[in-house]
Amino acid sequence: MRAVGFRINGGIEVLEELEVPEPVPAPGQVAVRVAFAGVNFAEIQHRRGEFGAPDGPGGVDIPGLEVSGTVVALGAGVSGPAVGQPVAAYLPAFGGYAETVAVDTRFVRPLHTAAGEADPARAAALPCVYPTAFGVLKDAGRLREGEDVLIHSAAGGVGSAAAQLARDMGAGRVYGTVGSVEKIPYAAGLGYDAVFLREGFAEHLAEATGGRGVDLVLDPVGGPVREQSLTALAPFGRVVAYGDLGRHEQWTASVWDLWKGNRTIAGFNIGDLARRAPDRIGAYLDEALRLLAAGRISAGVTQTLPLAEAAKAHELLETGTGRGKILLSLA
Numbered sequence: 001m002r003a004v005g006f007r008i009n010g011g012i013e014v015l016e017e018l019e020v021p022e023p024v025p026a027p028g029q030v031a032v033r034v035a036f037a038g039v040n041f042a043e044i045q046h047r048r049g050e051f052g053a054p055d056g057p058g059g060v061d062i063p064g065l066e067v068s069g070t071v072v073a074l075g076a077g078v079s080g081p082a083v084g085q086p087v088a089a090y091l092p093a094f095g096g097y098a099e100t101v102a103v104d105t106r107f108v109r110p111l112h113t114a115a116g117e118a119d120p121a122r123a124a125a126l127p128c129v130y131p132t133a134f135g136v137l138k139d140a141g142r143l144r145e146g147e148d149v150l151i152h153s154a155a156g157g158v159g160s161a162a163a164q165l166a167r168d169m170g171a172g173r174v175y176g177t178v179g180s181v182e183k184i185p186y187a188a189g190l191g192y193d194a195v196f197l198r199e200g201f202a203e204h205l206a207e208a209t210g211g212r213g214v215d216l217v218l219d220p221v222g223g224p225v226r227e228q229s230l231t232a233l234a235p236f237g238r239v240v241a242y243g244d245l246g247r248h249e250q251w252t253a254s255v256w257d258l259w260k261g262n263r264t265i266a267g268f269n270i271g272d273l274a275r276r277a278p279d280r281i282g283a284y285l286d287e288a289l290r291l292l293a294a295g296r297i298s299a300g301v302t303q304t305l306p307l308a309e310a311a312k313a314h315e316l317l318e319t320g321t322g323r324g325k326i327l328l329s330l331a
């Protein structure tokens with residue numbers, strides 16, 4: 001089958017088009033013929049080597065955390081979803097940049113929902129992004145109705161999903177930050193009450209909130225942005241750390257400052273959830289597909305590129321010039 005993968009870690013030049021054997025579903029898995037694959041920042045981290053050296057079959061790793069497609073084979077002990085059924089799937093062990101992927105049925109959900117049929121050309125943008133957005137807002141962030149939220153990387157995949165869900169969950173004011181002025185009009189169109197440039201955001205936020213700050217900050221950036229986000233919290237506010245885009249691994253928070261300032265830092269990680277509470281991911285994916293089919297969320301797809309242009313998609317995300325969700329088409 002056709003796939004895009006890498007044999008060594010590195011820049012976008014290590015991504016290559018490959019012919020590899022079709023995966024055979026293990027017990028508890030199904031094989032999905034991929035129609036569309038969502039592109040995520042974590043796939044750039046995978047390619048760079050932040051999750052280790054390639055150790056897939058034949059020394060090749062195939063990135064890709066989320067897909068839509070059709071079930072084509074069942075592993076032993078699997079009675080559903082049925083062969084031929086259109087589905088979306090979260091792929092905890094990667095593999096989405098390929099014609100076929102094998103995945104545990106707990107992460108596979110039908111596109112047919114109680115609210116109608118979810119469009120496969122949009123559904124591929126949901127399986128990693130929406131469980132993450134639900135998790136950061138509800139589980140780690142403990143968002144309550146009427147609370148104010150600040151979302152960093154407001155125009156990105158998880159950021160734009162979280163903005164829509166925060167509204168759907170009854171948040172008060174929803175603010176966003178972006179890394180460059182060119183993104184402000186796009187982000188503003190996503191329904192934020194205000195969008196700030198990340199550089200100097202604390203001052204603008206203080207002004208917008210009359211000095212009160214916000215109840216919840218979603219932070220995939222880290223370092224100084226995390227530090228300033230803590231100071232931007234209202235009493236009992238929470239910062240949810242769920243990424244480290246700025247690569248500030250050494251940054252630490254002082255428990256003393258948290259205690260003295262009535263502030264909380266929480267963490268969210270979908271990989272850990274996949275290992276320890278996999279059914280929650282399936283439930284959030286079901287909910288996201290239903291919201292998509294009902295027209296209550298947009299998948300935020302801004303570009304669909306052929307699989308062969310995976311490197312271009314990576315470049316857009318890695319340079320911070322992409323917006324919304326980029327999909328790869330396997331057609």
Ligand SMILES: NC(=O)c1ccc[n+]([C@@H]2O[C@H](COP(=O)([O-])OP(=O)(O)OC[C@H]3O[C@@H](n4cnc5c(N)ncnc54)[C@H](OP(=O)(O)O)[C@@H]3O)[C@@H](O)[C@H]2O)c1
Pocket residue numbers: 039040041042128129132152153154155156157158159177178179180183220221242243244245246247268269270271317318319320321322323324
């Ligand atoms: N913990 C989890 O379980 C989990 C799950 C999914 C995703 N994530 C994290 O969520 C974040 C967003 O992921 P995504 O796939 O939705 O990507 P994305 O937001 O669509 O794209 C990445 C964006 O990050 C921003 N950014 C900020 N600092 C950056 C830097 N130093 N280098 C490059 N980009 C930078 C850029 O936008 P601006 O500059 O405009 O902000 C860029 O467009 C990532 O950190 C990812 O690891 C975590």
